[in-house]
Amino acid sequence: MTSLSGKTQIDWDAFTQALDPVEVIDEPVLIKKRSRDFFWYSPILNAELRRCFGDLVAVPKSVEELARCLATAFDFDAPVVVRGGGTGNYGQSVPMDGGLIIEMTGMNKILEIGDGFVRAQAGALMADVNAALRDHGREMCMFPSTQDIATIGGFVAGGSSGIGSIANGMLRDPGNLRALKAMDVTSDPKEHLFEGEDVLQVHHAWGLNGVITEVTLRTVPAQDWIGCIATFDDYATAYATGYALAQMPEIGCKLISTVDARITDYFPRLKGHVRSAKHLMVSMIPADQIDAFRAVIEDNDGVPDLTLTEDQRIAAKLPHVFDFSYNHTTLQVLKADRKATYQQIGCPAPPDPQAIADLRPKLGDDVWMHHEFAKVGGEIVTFDLPIIWFTSEDRLAEINATYAANGFPVYDAHTWQVEGGGLKNADYRHLAWKKRMDPKGLLNSAKSMAWDSVKDLSPEDIEAKATT
Numbered sequence: 490m491t492s493l494s495g496k497t498q499i500d501w502d503a504f505t506q507a508l509d510p511v512e513v514i515d516e517p518v519l520i521k522k523r524s525r526d527f528f529w530y531s532p533i534l535n536a537e538l539r540r541c542f543g544d545l546v547a548v549p550k551s552v553e554e555l556a557r558c559l560a561t562a563f564d565f566d567a568p569v570v571v572r573g574g575g576t577g578n579y580g581q582s583v584p585m586d587g588g589l590i591i592e593m594t595g596m597n598k599i600l601e602i603g604d605g606f607v608r609a610q611a612g613a614l615m616a617d618v619n620a621a622l623r624d625h626g627r628e629m630c631m632f633p634s635t636q637d638i639a640t641i642g643g644f645v646a647g648g649s650s651g652i653g654s655i656a657n658g659m660l661r662d663p664g665n666l667r668a669l670k671a672m673d674v675t676s677d678p679k680e681h682l683f684e685g686e687d688v689l690q691v692h693h694a695w696g697l698n699g700v701i702t703e704v705t706l707r708t709v710p711a712q713d714w715i716g717c718i719a720t721f722d723d724y725a726t727a728y729a730t731g732y733a734l735a736q737m738p739e740i741g742c743k744l745i746s747t748v749d750a751r752i753t754d755y756f757p758r759l760k761g762h763v764r765s766a767k768h769l770m771v772s773m774i775p776a777d778q779i780d781a782f783r784a785v786i787e788d789n790d791g792v793p794d795l796t797l798t799e800d801q802r803i804a805a806k807l808p809h810v811f812d813f814s815y816n817h818t819t820l821q822v823l824k825a826d827r828k829a830t831y832q833q834i835g836c837p838a839p840p841d842p843q844a845i846a847d848l849r850p851k852l853g854d855d856v857w858m859h860h861e862f863a864k865v866g867g868e869i870v871t872f873d874l875p876i877i878w879f880t881s882e883d884r885l886a887e888i889n890a891t892y893a894a895n896g897f898p899v900y901d902a903h904t905w906q907v908e909g910g911g912l913k914n915a916d917y918r919h920l921a922w923k924k925r926m927d928p929k930g931l932l933n934s935a936k937s938m939a940w941d942s943v944k945d946l947s948p949e950d951i952e953a954k955a956t957t
């Protein structure tokens with residue numbers, strides 16, 4: 490077998506034999522498909538990553554089969570990229586160095602539903618976990634809008650927040666991610682348990698420092714949610730109303746997003762259900778709080794156009810309201826026009842509607858705001874995932890500079906290295922654990938800018954850098 494990636498000198502036939510009885514996928518078209526994620530949201534990443542492929546895909550069904558994959562990779566010095574649903578936006582699961590792709594969706598058992606927690610294998614789909622919890626009167630404290638294809642392990646390794654974060658905070662906030670197990674890449678791979686604060690050694694490390702096999706997440710009591718969309722004449726008013734709602738614990742929203750009116754032209758499925766050419770506030774409200782919700786909207790000169798129970802939504806053949814939130818908002822626009830892209834922007838905290846109103850005219854007509862409300866460490870924050878009509882890297886840099894100069898930090902969505910986007914600096918705790926768990930540096934190493942500079946140090950010396 491020749492190397493599909495063009496980057497490895499490994500005898501992939503011998504490798505495949507060594508993996509037996511683990512299921513493998515060696516059809517080039519299928520390997521190429523599994524070498525992609527949603528990096529194409531970014532024209533910059535699309536140009537850089539679309540020709541990066543792995544050489545072989547393994548689909549382990551058990552901890553033992555996963556151990557066989559990792560031991561074989563260790564023996565052959567094969568680069569490894571772990572893949573969940575492949576819904577990441579920054580090429581996190583693209584095999585930059587070629588090699589083995591381990592698809593985790595075969596390890597998908599829900600292992601335990603207990604008092605306030607769920608424990609599942611890393612490849613379980615978030616939607617399946619949520620469905621199983623419903624039977625126990627519980628739900629996940631948060632989930633990404635990609636829950637139908639994203640895995641629980643991929644969320645822990647690559648995600649950060651989602652639907653539920655306005656109520657329950659970020660995934661990294663204490664108690665949300667209770668424990669995880671991760672396997673090392675050695676000749677005799679073992680699982681390691683991380684509990685309490687130690688989960689942060691692996692959370693959001695993009696699969697660089699161990700293969701997550703099992704995750705324990707906090708659950709909350711299930712509620713009957715009403716999917717709501719309210720419309721406003723003015724964007725800053727929609728944002729101010731979102732902030733007002735976020736400050737009302739008695740209402741207890743699960744989702745609050747505001748969306749510029751121009752974006753709503755790209756939501757054809759909402760036509761006839763919400764007033765056209767208006768700014769949106771998208772939210773999920775407990776059924777017994779819907780009257781209070783309507784009153785807040787009307788007091789703020791808005792109109793609560795759409796308020797649907799789950800049964801009514803299904804009968805109306807409408808998508809979930811969260812299909813118009815988080816990065817699904819970008820997806821709706823991209824479905825119609827591939828010239829769109831987006832950016833990730835922090836906002837002044839506490840939320841300041843005036844700052845949003847002041848910033849809007851400074852951004853060009855090629856930047857259309859969309860804010861998500863969440864809690865970080867108990868404080869309400871917002872972040873902007875604007876639609877940007879991409880023309881050039883220079884113009885994107887200019888837009889970034891306008892945001893930054895006005896006090897809105899940019900967490901660049903157009904970079905494929907972990908230190909380039911949300912994580913501004915190297916996380917030496919992650920890298921120290923990488924040295925412990927992956928001494929040969931086989932796991933997704935290209936995704937860390939800092940790894941090359943520390944890979945010859947001891948884990949303790951790498952860790953010491955975290956405090957210097």
Ligand SMILES: Cc1cc2nc3c(=O)[nH]c(=O)nc-3n(C[C@H](O)[C@H](O)[C@H](O)COP(=O)(O)OP(=O)(O)OC[C@H]3O[C@@H](n4cnc5c(N)ncnc54)[C@H](O)[C@@H]3O)c2cc1C
Binds near residue numbers: 570612632641
């Ligand atoms: C339309 C859209 C909406 C989104 N909305 C959200 C959102 O609301 N919130 C959010 O946080 N993100 C969001 N994302 C990003 C992404 O969907 C989530 O982070 C998702 O949880 C990733 O899960 P996955 O299974 O697809 O992971 P993948 O994309 O397969 O992998 C993500 C990273 O985790 C690593 N990984 C996967 N499984 C394991 C494992 N078992 N062990 C170790 N490493 C592993 C991979 O190597 C990769 O680096 C969105 C993306 C899109 C395209």
